[in-house]
Amino acid sequence: MTPEPLKSHPLLRQWLAVLTDGQVQAFTGKVDLGQGISHALRLIVAEELRLSAALVHMVPASTHLSPDEAVTSGSLSVQHSGAALRCAAAHLRESCRLGMARRAGVALQDVRCANGLFMAAGRSASYLELAPADGWDQPIDTAQVQSAHARQDLVGPPTAATPVRPDVAAKVFGEFEFIQDRVLPGMCHGLVFRPGTLTAEVIDSDMLALQSTLHSTTGVIQVVRNGLLLGVLTESEHVLGQIAQKIEDEVAQGRLWRCQAEVPDLQDLPNWLKAQPLDTTVIVDTASEPMGSSDLQHLSAEFHRPFLQHASIGLCCALAQWSPGERLEVWSHSQGIYNLRRDLALAFGRPAEHVQVSHVEGAGCYGHNGADDVAWDAAWLAQQVPGRPVRVQWTRQAELGHAPLAPAMAVRVQAALGANGQLVEWTQTVWGQGHGTRPGRGTTPALLGAWQTADPSPVTLAVNAAMAVGGGSERNAQPPYDIASVQVLNHRVLNMPFRVSAMRALGAPVNVLAAESVMDEWAHRLSQDPLAFRLAHLRGPAHARAVAVLQKVADMAAWSAPRPTDQPEGWGRGLAYARYKNTGAFCAVVVELVVAEKVRLHKLWIAADLGHVVDAEGAANQLEGGALQAASWALCEAAELSPQGVTSDDWSRYPILKFSDMPDVRVHLMHTPDQPSLGAGECSSGPTCAALANAIFDAIGVRVRSMPLTPDNLMRAIDHNEALTPSIF
Numbered sequence: 009m010t011p012e013p014l015k016s017h018p019l020l021r022q023w024l025a026v027l028t029d030g031q032v033q034a035f036t037g038k039v040d041l042g043q044g045i046s047h048a049l050r051l052i053v054a055e056e057l058r059l060s061a062a063l064v065h066m067v068p069a070s071t072h073l074s075p076d077e078a079v080t081s082g083s084l085s086v087q088h089s090g091a092a093l094r095c096a097a098a099h100l101r102e103s104c105r106l107g108m109a110r111r112a113g114v115a116l117q118d119v120r121c122a123n124g125l126f127m128a129a130g131r132s133a134s135y136l137e138l139a140p141a142d143g144w145d146q147p148i149d150t151a152q153v154q155s156a157h158a159r160q161d162l163v164g165p166p167t168a169a170t171p172v173r174p175d176v177a178a179k180v181f182g183e184f185e186f187i188q189d190r191v192l193p194g195m196c197h198g199l200v201f202r203p204g205t206l207t208a209e210v211i212d213s214d215m216l217a218l219q220s221t222l223h224s225t226t227g228v229i230q231v232v233r234n235g236l237l238l239g240v241l242t243e244s245e246h247v248l249g250q251i252a253q254k255i256e257d258e259v260a261q262g263r264l265w266r267c268q269a270e271v272p273d274l275q276d277l278p279n280w281l282k283a284q285p286l287d288t289t290v291i292v293d294t295a296s297e298p299m300g301s302s303d304l305q306h307l308s309a310e311f312h313r314p315f316l317q318h319a320s321i322g323l324c325c326a327l328a329q330w331s332p333g334e335r336l337e338v339w340s341h342s343q344g345i346y347n348l349r350r351d352l353a354l355a356f357g358r359p360a361e362h363v364q365v366s367h368v369e370g371a372g373c374y375g376h377n378g379a380d381d382v383a384w385d386a387a388w389l390a391q392q393v394p395g396r397p398v399r400v401q402w403t404r405q406a407e408l409g410h411a412p413l414a415p416a417m418a419v420r421v422q423a424a425l426g427a428n429g430q431l432v433e434w435t436q437t438v439w440g441q442g443h444g445t446r447p448g449r450g451t452t453p454a455l456l457g458a459w460q461t462a463d464p465s466p467v468t469l470a471v472n473a474a475m476a477v478g479g480g481s482e483r484n485a486q487p488p489y490d491i492a493s494v495q496v497l498n499h500r501v502l503n504m505p506f507r508v509s510a511m512r513a514l515g516a517p518v519n520v521l522a523a524e525s526v527m528d529e530w531a532h533r534l535s536q537d538p539l540a541f542r543l544a545h546l547r548g549p550a551h552a553r554a555v556a557v558l559q560k561v562a563d564m565a566a567w568s569a570p571r572p573t574d575q576p577e578g579w580g581r582g583l584a585y586a587r588y589k590n591t592g593a594f595c596a597v598v599v600e601l602v603v604a605e606k607v608r609l610h611k612l613w614i615a616a617d618l619g620h621v622v623d624a625e626g627a628a629n630q631l632e633g634g635a636l637q638a639a640s641w642a643l644c645e646a647a648e649l650s651p652q653g654v655t656s657d658d659w660s661r662y663p664i665l666k667f668s669d670m671p672d673v674r675v676h677l678m679h680t681p682d683q684p685s686l687g688a689g690e691c692s693s694g695p696t697c698a699a700l701a702n703a704i705f706d707a708i709g710v711r712v713r714s715m716p717l718t719p720d721n722l723m724r725a726i727d728h729n730e731a732l733t734p735s736i737f
Contacts, residue, residue, distance in 0.1 A: 010150050011091035013037070017075040021144035023096035024053070026135050030124070032057065032064050034093055037077025038085040039069045039343060040175075041372030043689055044626040045085045047173040051622050052090050056097035056153070057135070059124040061171050069367040071349045079344035079446060081375075081510065082478060083592060083687025086622060090685055098152040104138035111138075173626070187341050187368040188325045192397040195327070196229055197245045198389035199400060201238045201255050202460055203265035204409055204653020206467055206507060208236055214263040222251065230392050235462035236265065239389050241398065252403050259652075267652045270505040274649065278312050278418035281439040284503040291475065291482045291496040295433075304424040304432065307529060311421075311522040311713045314646035316414035316511060317656065319664050322371025323407050324378040328386035329397040335362045336390075340383040341370030347448020348380050352387055355453040355465070374512035374637070374689065378402055378411040380447050384457040408657040410456060413647055414511035415441040415470065415501075417481060419522040429534060431545060435495040436485045436523065438515065442470030442500055443480035445509040456507070470508050472500060478589035481515040484694055487523045488554065488587050489545035506649060513693040516588065517638055518715070520694025521701060524584040525711065528702045538583050538702070539567055553617045553680070557596040558585050560676055561615035565598040578603040580707025584698035588691035593618050594678075597635065597695035599703045600671075606719050607643055607704060609671035614692055616675070619683035628675040630688035635673065638696040640665035643717050 227247035472480025
């Protein structure tokens with residue numbers, strides 16, 4: 009099967025190059041967000057070329073050099089870009105083997121390749137010597153990839169075959185250059201100030217007085233106003249910081265803009281979601297003739313998630329410069345450089361080929377944060393000083409207040425159990441806004457600044473990704489178990505008073521929370537072990553990998569051992585499983601915790617089947633990071649909103665899980681090297697949220713269905729335990 013990226017970029021030169029010093033350059037459109045994808049892709053190329061990874065250089069993604077691979081998202085980098093690079097490397101290797109066979113006058117099977125050299129008949133030659141000059145413009149032959157991969161160690165420290173990531177030491181010791189550290193000759197600093205809501209009214213008297221003050225401030229280069237936006241350029245970052253503080257104080261006192269956003273009742277989000285205009289889609293329908301109600305037991309339960317914020321510790325930053333001919337160059341930590349280029353070109357009325365976007369590592373967020381918006385800010389301000397590079401870094405208040413939110417969601421599960429103790433009917437209904445307002449997908453720019461000028465582009469309404477790539481709010485809404493009659497309904501909310509977009513795993517965490525909580529409730533109702541109940545619904549060869557990860561995580565956590573008698577009051581543990589997107593990685597999680605004055609995590613076990621693992625240490629890190637971020641969502645996080653915008657704009661109002669809250673985490677990667685590689689970045693999120701909720705029920709006997717699982721929500725659940733008990737009849 010041809011990897012998706014090769015369909016639009018089929019030529020060898022679009023993926024690889026051999027330099028005169030023998031190093032190999034590899035090109036990818038996927039960007040490194042701290043997840044280490046560059047290292048994983050380097051290892052793939054090195055493995056296929058039989059070359060030391062130290063000799064493979066991953067070229068940072070740029071619209072000038074890299075293939076267009078859209079957005080780095082959805083845990084698809086290894087699956088897509090990795091598969092393309094594997095094919096490209098295998099094609100180059102076999103082309104050189106053929107060249108060596110001809111040079112040595114031997115059969116192809118008599119040519120060996122090791123350590124970057126081709127050997128035959130007592131002779132040897134390198135890639136540089138053998139790469140055919142006319143071969144770089146040839147289509148890649150995907151049949152050259154060998155189906156069997158070399159066995160590799162999946163646990164323990166990196167070996168010679170899997171060297172340590174080359175960027176780690178520099179990052180640990182503060183020597184790595186992030187985009188926030190980059191300094192260009194003649195660079196000045198800028199900020200764009202805006203209202204806290206998508207639309208607002210400028211208070212002209214306040215704004216004119218502020219502009220006058222700013223014009224007379226020492227160190228200010230230029231002040232520019234356009235629509236709702238106020239831009240300031242300075243020679244130093246220090247002066248800009250003082251100005252930012254002054255403007256934030258003005259806004260806190262109700263000056264500069266009048267904002268009146270519609271604010272959902274944050275204590276009753278499910279009813280707000282259901283009351284909005286809806287676009288309803290049937291995602292799955294395998295419904296059969298209903299069995300007689302006397303033969304069935306029914307259960308109905310509803311689960312909720314609030315709006316969430318990215319809350320990256322590193323602030324969004326970009327650099328931009330306009331050169332003669334109105335050509336724009338941008339340096340950004342965007343997850344989609346080509347998508348950003350397209351929308352910048354639309355926003356500034358330039359041909360796409362006149363805009364170049366280069367990726368520079370910054371704060372990763374696993375979703376749509378403000379990286380694209382701050383790039384627009386930098387480009388807009390750079391227009392005021394042609395030829396000079398402009399650096400824009402958002403403040404903490406802007407970072408938390410202006411980046412897109414993850415949508416609030418409500419999920420209802422209705423399930424029926426037959427007389428034989430097997431689930432026979434399942435309906436999962438989802439309410440929520442779409443999970444995507446990323447740039448590069450519409451006819452107008454999806455950039456915050458472009459929506460707020462005097463001649464604004466229309467605000468882009470959030471949509472969901474196609475189910476072919478996993479969907480959005482409906483992601484993982486189809487249960488992974490054997491159930492004859494399944495319906496999945498998705499109600500997309502067509503109202504967006506606050507901008508929402510993609511966050512890690514999209515709708516999967518709350519859908520898995522709902523499904524796996526209901527599985528646990530049925531097991532409790534039947535007095536069955538939760539593991540046994542799941543395994544009873546995963547029968548046959550099609551579920552072998554799911555069964556394996558569940559049994560492995562149970563072994564890791566000693567799930568079947570007698571319940572400990574020496575644990576403190578409030579001790580509990582929970583289990584959950586999902587296959588990400590129902591097509592990706594298999595992941596099972598067990599959580600051990602204690603419910604005291606708050607929920608305290610003690611231990612977390614993760615077992616995952618990722619198919620052929622390229623970088624075991626990197627994969628384990630991704631599973632652990634995904635689980636801990638999900639734990640933070642589940643235990644701490646909820647955005648606060650007001651008519652003036654997002655009010656949870658500092659760490660006191662938007663707490664996240666701290667280092668002191670971290671549990672002991674153990675990860676196991678299943679050994680399935682004969683299977684295609686699957687992404688690791690998002691598969692642990694849903695099972696972790698669900699395992700947490702199940703562990704709380706195990707600890708205190710109360711089912712909490714509203715995230716976050718804070719002390720206040722636990723007390724509400726305890727006080728309204730009767731109302732929270734599932735409807736079973």
